[in-house]
Amino acid sequence: MLAVDLGAAVVDGLRDMVAVPACVYALAAVGLNIQFGYAGLLNFGAVASGLVGAYGAAISVSQGLPLWVGVLIGIAASAVFGLLLGLPTLRLRADYLAIATISVAEILRVVVNSARVQSVTGGPIGITGVADDFFAVNPIPAGRYGWGAFSFNQNTLWTMAVGWTTVVLCSLMVWGLVRSPWGRLMKAVREDEEAARSLGKNVFKLKVQAFVLGSVVAGLAGILFTFDGGFVKPDFFVAQTTFNWYLVVILGGAATVLGPPVGAMVYWFVISLFNSLLTQALGNDGWWIISPTDTGAVRYVVVGITIVLLLVFRPQGIFGDKAEAMIGER
Amino acid sequence: MNAEPLGPRSVGAAPGSDAAAGPLLSVNDVHRSYGGVRAVSVDALEVGRGSVVALIGPNGAGKTTFFNVLTGFERADGGHWRFEGHDLAGKPAYAVARAGMVRTFQTARVFPRLSVLDNIRLGAKAQRGEHLRTALLPWMWRRQEADLGERAAELGRWVGLGEKLADYAGTLSGGQRKLLELARAVMAAPTLLMLDEPMAGVNPALREALLEKISALPGEGITVLFVEHDMDVVSAISDVVVCMAEGEIIASGTAGQVAADERVVEAYLGASSGDLREMDRAPRRSTVDGAAADGRAGGPAHDGADDPSADGAGGEA
Numbered sequence: 001m002l003a004v005d006l007g008a009a010v011v012d013g014l015r016d017m018v019a020v021p022a023c024v025y026a027l028a029a030v031g032l033n034i035q036f037g038y039a040g041l042l043n044f045g046a047v048a049s050g051l052v053g054a055y056g057a058a059i060s061v062s063q064g065l066p067l068w069v070g071v072l073i074g075i076a077a078s079a080v081f082g083l084l085l086g087l088p089t090l091r092l093r094a095d096y097l098a099i100a101t102i103s104v105a106e107i108l109r110v111v112v113n114s115a116r117v118q119s120v121t122g123g124p125i126g127i128t129g130v131a132d133d134f135f136a137v138n139p140i141p142a143g144r145y146g147w148g149a150f151s152f153n154q155n156t157l158w159t160m161a162v163g164w165t166t167v168v169l170c171s172l173m174v175w176g177l178v179r180s181p182w183g184r185l186m187k188a189v190r191e192d193e194e195a196a197r198s199l200g201k202n203v204f205k206l207k208v209q210a211f212v213l214g215s216v217v218a219g220l221a222g223i224l225f226t227f228d229g230g231f232v233k234p235d236f237f238v239a240q241t242t243f244n245w246y247l248v249v250i251l252g253g254a255a256t257v258l259g260p261p262v263g264a265m266v267y268w269f270v271i272s273l274f275n276s277l278l279t280q281a282l283g284n285d286g287w288w289i290i291s292p293t294d295t296g297a298v299r300y301v302v303v304g305i306t307i308v309l310l311l312v313f314r315p316q317g318i319f320g321d322k323a324e325a326m327i328g329e330r
Numbered sequence: 331m332n333a334e335p336l337g338p339r340s341v342g343a344a345p346g347s348d349a350a351a352g353p354l355l356s357v358n359d360v361h362r363s364y365g366g367v368r369a370v371s372v373d374a375l376e377v378g379r380g381s382v383v384a385l386i387g388p389n390g391a392g393k394t395t396f397f398n399v400l401t402g403f404e405r406a407d408g409g410h411w412r413f414e415g416h417d418l419a420g421k422p423a424y425a426v427a428r429a430g431m432v433r434t435f436q437t438a439r440v441f442p443r444l445s446v447l448d449n450i451r452l453g454a455k456a457q458r459g460e461h462l463r464t465a466l467l468p469w470m471w472r473r474q475e476a477d478l479g480e481r482a483a484e485l486g487r488w489v490g491l492g493e494k495l496a497d498y499a500g501t502l503s504g505g506q507r508k509l510l511e512l513a514r515a516v517m518a519a520p521t522l523l524m525l526d527e528p529m530a531g532v533n534p535a536l537r538e539a540l541l542e543k544i545s546a547l548p549g550e551g552i553t554v555l556f557v558e559h560d561m562d563v564v565s566a567i568s569d570v571v572v573c574m575a576e577g578e579i580i581a582s583g584t585a586g587q588v589a590a591d592e593r594v595v596e597a598y599l600g601a602s603s604g605d606l607r608e609m610d611r612a613p614r615r616s617t618v619d620g621a622a623a624d625g626r627a628g629g630p631a632h633d634g635a636d637d638p639s640a641d642g643a644g645g646e647a
Contacts, residue, residue, distance in 0.1 A: 176466045181451075181459030181475060184444070188452050191441035198401070198435070199453050199518055200427035201460075209462045327442045327500030 031217030040190025045105030053219025078219020253317030360409030442500025453517025
């Protein structure tokens with residue numbers, strides 16, 4: 001029963017570590033890291049930016065616009081969304097900001113999901129055929145690439161290539177920003193808003209800038225999500241996804257440049273590894289009180305335990321600075 | 331500092347210029363209440379250019395609230411104050427600081443997870459790289475950044491934190507944080523520096539040096555208005571002492587004049603006995619607390635003019 005092929009599980013883990021979902025998470029985490037890691041904004045509705053980006057692009061395409069226009073509309077929509085959500089909420093204290101953003105994200109998902117707007121958003125079914133233009137310009141010849149279980153078809157590989165390139169570009173942007181005086185100011189606002197104000201810094205303006213910037217990067221993640229199979233559905237954009245992104249940021253190391261992308265890869269490696277191990281171990285019979293259909297739930301239990309251990313033994317994440325993490329919040 | 335100039339600055343008491351005429355700060359009829367409690371009610375106050383002005387008064391007198399109101403950290407219920415000819419009433423805190431009126435806090439507020447040097451750097455105004463549009467164009471700000479870094483290191487050494495420039499500010503002691511805050515505020519090249527209890531928590535061995543530094547600031551074109559409890563400190567460095575009680579200014583003049591003022595003694599002690607210096611040697615907090623309470627009980631007009639948040643507001647706002 002408990003005979004498992006560890007090698008096969010590792011290969012599954014490695015595949016999902018670089019596959020499109022990991023790439024979407026990496027991009028989203030880069031965006032969230034700007035807001036949460038550097039600017040200290042507790043945005044619990046980060047997934048809403050992804051939703052707006054994804055639906056902005058998907059609805060444009062379904063209304064007959066070319067994909068590249070749709071992508072630009074998706075980016076613009078996530079920027080405008082960040083601005084509209086940020087302007088009224090960024091004057092709020094951290095905990096109120098968290099409540100306001102999570103509410104807005106849930107409202108948005110429920111609205112998109114509702115039958116009333118099904119003709120536009122596709123309701124629970126979503127929108128398909130979004131990425132046809134994208135796959136049409138795929139330069140990679142048809143076929144499967146890789147070895148055994150570690151292989152991808154030409155369209156997945158194309159999406160991965162574009163996706164990871166975007167991750168690298170966005171990470172470079174963050175790297176450039178955080179070593180600038182603007183980046184220093186962003187951290188100062190995270191550390192103590194009042195002190196920043198006392199030095200003549202326009203704290204609200206900076207928060208809006210960081211919020212919109214993070215929203216745009218998360219919007220890109222949403223757009224990339226639609227390229228994984230060419231469809232968009234509302235059930236990806238649940239609050240759970242936001243918290244997974246937080247997990248990725250903290251796992252990699254908040255307020256570090258490499259933390260979010262590497263955190264996303266590690267997250268997907270671990271998830272996929274345990275999924276594979278559990279599927280093999282449980283077989284068709286299950287084990288103890290765990291039935292074979294519980295695999296999905298059990299792997300999240302394992303992930304949960306891993307997080308607790310991480311926070312206890314390595315609160316700074318993979319790339320964080322221990323000394324920095326140990327400085328108490330005042 | 332060894333009489334070494336604090337560096338280039340554009341502001342200051344340039345004789346003959348328009349701005350140099352008249353007081354630097356003039357306050358008119360500023361008041362602030364919490365519910366029915368009158369925290370600040372200042373009819374008139376003028377701060378002359380190039381002076382060191384001390385603001386004293388028992389706990390709950392409204393000193394910190396007055397600071398908060400003037401610097402835009404709290405809204406005034408009414409009144410006006412002109413600073414270098416600009417009306418600052420209703421202006422947000424950052425605009426007040428940009429106008430040249432920079433304050434520190436009663437409980438020092440540093441940026442814990444930034445280095446001491448970066449903390450001081452953040453004081454500098456008009457940084458070209460602090461805009462999102464220029465942040466990714468390092469050639470636009472690199473030179474200024476290097477200059478400011480040198481100046482920040484100089485100020486760090488000036489307050490005796492030269493060894494700590496690379497450390498996280500969060501590792502500093504409370505007294506060191508006060509010093510860091512002072513360096514950071516001076517980095518902002520203020521015209522008026524408002525210090526809220528600059529000596530609180532500072533090692534007694536450093537106090538003398540710190541006093542010297544503060545009293546040297548007017549020579550650099552920085553006028554100082556500071557809140558302080560310690561009468562020895564006050565009389566050592568201030569040109570003018572202003573005493574507040576129950577939100578009002580009850581006396582002003584030289585340290586000697588104010589210490590001898592009947593109303594001041596009463597405000598501190600609640601009875602016209604003893605003198606301020608004697609009081610200062612007694613265990614300070616309990617004495618002043620008790621005295622303040624007595625003073626209010628015996629005070630004439632405003633019943634319960636207690637101001638629960640006045641002294642704490644700066645630290646917690």
